[in-house]
Amino acid sequence: MAIREHKEILESGVDEWNDWRYVNPSTRPDLSGSNIRIRDLTGANLKGADLRRAIMPGADLSGADLEGADLSGADLMEANLEEANLSGADLREANLMGANLKNADLGDAKLENAILYRADLKSSKCVINCIWLNTLMKFASGLMTIDDEEAGFGFDSAERTFLENSFVSTSMSRLEISLADPVSTRAVYEILGALNRLYSKVSRHDLPGSIIKIGVPE
Numbered sequence: 490m491a492i493r494e495h496k497e498i499l500e501s502g503v504d505e506w507n508d509w510r511y512v513n514p515s516t517r518p519d520l521s522g523s524n525i526r527i528r529d530l531t532g533a534n535l536k537g538a539d540l541r542r543a544i545m546p547g548a549d550l551s552g553a554d555l556e557g558a559d560l561s562g563a564d565l566m567e568a569n570l571e572e573a574n575l576s577g578a579d580l581r582e583a584n585l586m587g588a589n590l591k592n593a594d595l596g597d598a599k600l601e602n603a604i605l606y607r608a609d610l611k612s613s614k615c616v617i618n619c620i621w622l623n624t625l626m627k628f629a630s631g632l633m634t635i636d637d638e639e640a641g642f643g644f645d646s647a648e649r650t651f652l653e654n655s656f657v658s659t660s661m662s663r664l665e666i667s668l669a670d671p672v673s674t675r676a677v678y679e680i681l682g683a684l685n686r687l688y689s690k691v692s693r694h695d696l697p698g699s700i701i702k703i704g705v706p707e
Contacts, residue, residue, distance in 0.1 A: 491523040500527045510534045
């Protein structure tokens, strides 16, 4: 349950909030379940904050420090999280529909079951085993058959590989990814093949678009 004082300080403005965080570095903000009405949270220090099930649709959190914050189940629909630090944040089951995550740091973030429909992840930094891509890759891996061989490329081989210039749009069935750390050519083609097979499955449901790409930067 949110601490009323914490919510009141936050809604007084980012400057006052950040000053309070500076003076009280050992206090973990508890804003869980809050309907946070202030929309301008640009540059807010929310590092490690408890924001479980917080209601913040449309909030401007650009450049905010949310490292290690618990945002599980939070409503961040169409929020602006551009250049936000979300490394290590818990975003499981969060609603990020239409959110702007351009240039956001999502390293080690937990995004299982998060809603990322129409979310813009362009140039965001993610880690394969901690991002929405994990579920997609596991499903794609299950579709893989390489010349009827029992062993195929395992996506675990790409764990901890950073993603760059990623973009996803389910409305267009479009997924483009670049891997910052090069993997083998064989691995790239096997990932691409798996994702294309996945697309052939979902395209039967009349989803528009046809582009799924994965590769290493040139």
